[in-house]
Amino acid sequence: MREMTVKEVETSLKEGKKLNIIDVREVDEVTAGKIPGAVNIPLRLVEFRIHELDKSKEYVMVCRSGGRSGRAKQFLESYGFKVINMAGGMLAWEGEVE
Template sequence: MKRITAKEVQKLVVDGKKLNIIDVREVDEVRAGKIPGAINIPLGLVEFRMHELDKSKEYLMVCRSGGRSGRAAQFLESYGFKVINMDGGMLDWKGKVE
């Protein structure tokens, strides 16, 4: 599984890079703030909503600390999706949130 740090993601966001970010935290966690443009698909719903994703795109997986997003990344990878897990999750995120 590919990995990236929150700091590296923040630089990509600041540089205006188009990222496909999936935040797998629960809805109430996301209300506290998410990376701008991230789509919320709680971990328990990833299996049921993966038909909404495009296998030709690369997805950046995010959660609170990196554990749940890692599980989501492994799951999606097993179905042929291109994914990167953000190590440290939102606990390490220092950028803007929406």
């Protein structure tokens, strides 16, 4: 499974790299804070919102600890998307939140 650490994601953002981050936590979890610029698509809705994604882009999947984002990654890869899982999830995130 292709992964990035929390630090790699944070460093990439600080360097100004454009990351397409999808937070698959539930809406009530995201209200506590999400990575700036991340799009919230709860895991249970990913299959219904797949048409919103672009196969030419690479996506970084985020959740609370890495489990749900790993499932979302596998699902999207099965449809031909390029996806990376952020290992450790928001529990390990020490960067800025919005």
